[in-house]
Amino acid sequence: MVMLARTWPFLALRFTVYLGVLIAYLAATGGGATFGWGLGSLGDGDTRAAGAFYGGLAGFASISIALYWFREYFLYLVKAGHIAVFVRLLDGAGLPEGESQIGHAQRVVRERFLEASVLFGVDQVVKGVIAAITGMVGFLGMLLPIPGIQGLIGFLRAIANIAVGLIDEMVLAYAIRTRSANPWDSARTATVLYAQNAAPVLRNAVWLVLIGWLLTGAVFLLGLAPMMALAALMPGQWTGIGAVFALIGAICLRLALWEPFAVASLMQVYFKVIEGQSPDPDWSARLDAVSARFRDLGRRAAGASGWEQRGASDVS
Numbered sequence: 001m002v003m004l005a006r007t008w009p010f011l012a013l014r015f016t017v018y019l020g021v022l023i024a025y026l027a028a029t030g031g032g033a034t035f036g037w038g039l040g041s042l043g044d045g046d047t048r049a050a051g052a053f054y055g056g057l058a059g060f061a062s063i064s065i066a067l068y069w070f071r072e073y074f075l076y077l078v079k080a081g082h083i084a085v086f087v088r089l090l091d092g093a094g095l096p097e098g099e100s101q102i103g104h105a106q107r108v109v110r111e112r113f114l115e116a117s118v119l120f121g122v123d124q125v126v127k128g129v130i131a132a133i134t135g136m137v138g139f140l141g142m143l144l145p146i147p148g149i150q151g152l153i154g155f156l157r158a159i160a161n162i163a164v165g166l167i168d169e170m171v172l173a174y175a176i177r178t179r180s181a182n183p184w185d186s187a188r189t190a191t192v193l194y195a196q197n198a199a200p201v202l203r204n205a206v207w208l209v210l211i212g213w214l215l216t217g218a219v220f221l222l223g224l225a226p227m228m229a230l231a232a233l234m235p236g237q238w239t240g241i242g243a244v245f246a247l248i249g250a251i252c253l254r255l256a257l258w259e260p261f262a263v264a265s266l267m268q269v270y271f272k273v274i275e276g277q278s279p280d281p282d283w284s285a286r287l288d289a290v291s292a293r294f295r296d297l298g299r300r301a302a303g304a305s306g307w308e309q310r311g312a313s314d315v316s
Contacts, residue, residue, distance in 0.1 A: 003089050003264045009101045010082040011260065017078060018252035024063050025248055029241060030234050032059025037235035052235045060241075076116035080172060081105030086264050087177045090271065112175055113183055119172075122183050125300070126168045128293030129191045133198055134164060163205035167194065169263050170201070170270040177271070185301035191294065192279040194270070195287060204269045208262040212254055219250040 004011060036055020037048050084105040088095065096104040113119040171190040180186035194201060227249065228242030287294040 001261070003086055004261055006089060006095065007082060007085050007101060007260070010078070010085060010105070011257065013102065014078060014082070014256045014260065017074070018256040021063075021067065022245075022249050022252050024066075025060065026230070026245060028059035028063045029056045029245075030059070032056045032062075033234045048235070056234065056241065060244075072116050072120040076109065076113070076119050077106065079169065080109045080113070080119060080176075082260055083169060083173050083263065083267075084108040084176050086267055087173055090267060091177070108176060112180065118183060122175075122187050123168060123172065125293050125296055126171045126187050126191060127164055129287065129291050129297065130164045130167050130171075130194065132287070132291035132293065133191070133195050134202065159206050159209055163202065163209045166205045166208060166259075166262055166266055167201065170194065170266060173267050173270070182301060184297055184303075188294070188297040188301050189279050191297070192283050192287065193274040193277060195283045196277065196280055197270075197273040200273050201266070201270050205262075205266055208265060212258045212262060215258060216250045216254045219253055220246050223249050 033052040033056030036051035036053070036058075039051045039055070081102060082105065085095070085101055095101060109119070113122070171187050171194070174190035174193070175183050175186040178186060223246040224243060227246040231240070231242030231245060234241070288298070
């Protein structure tokens, strides 16, 4: 909570961004429905209703596609920057003087990852590796002949797969904290360290995910009535979209306020359990055997190291 309070500029930025996402959905869907209703007015009542439905659907889809393409830059500009400031606070360095938090964080991220595509590429590969590590939980069902254990493990794996989105940000935090010039090699090291300590990190991540979705459900219920009332103002009596708006609003609030709390909490766990450890070669070999993404990390890390060495020799 102290870390969140001290990084309030990033909280304000996240809240503004996700509020903009919600407003964009409302405006695009409502505008599309109104446009479709207008076109459908050339026909009968059924034509107007169909026009409003398809117009609203087109507006909703257009915003979803735009956000899908924007996700790479959001990760680079907002999430990674917030993590960079968290790392500084965890190390007791304090906040930079004479420089804004957001400006300092973006400079640190650029030093580590150069451009958004590099960070996004690392993030996507790491997600696959962490999912493979999490998937190893499934072997417990074969080792423990307990009635009903497969159903329990299936539920836990589903929650754990959602938690991958939190754990992969620990890999990003590790790269920033170690000031690695090779983000692929840093990601490989960080994932091995996670595999060695998966139980405590994953346990905390699962709890954070469960609490976050319970809070999301509560916000969804609170926002359901006003969002359905707002949807009722749209042409075509398309009130059912109000439930979708309420869900989007609840998710946006979770991502804006709860997610940074969860990341800060999990960072404290991750860096505490890996303190003083080195990557275990046995774990590296196991991950090489089960995860093509982990092998890809190794190839990219070697390629990045070769590029750095050639660049250094060219300069000399």
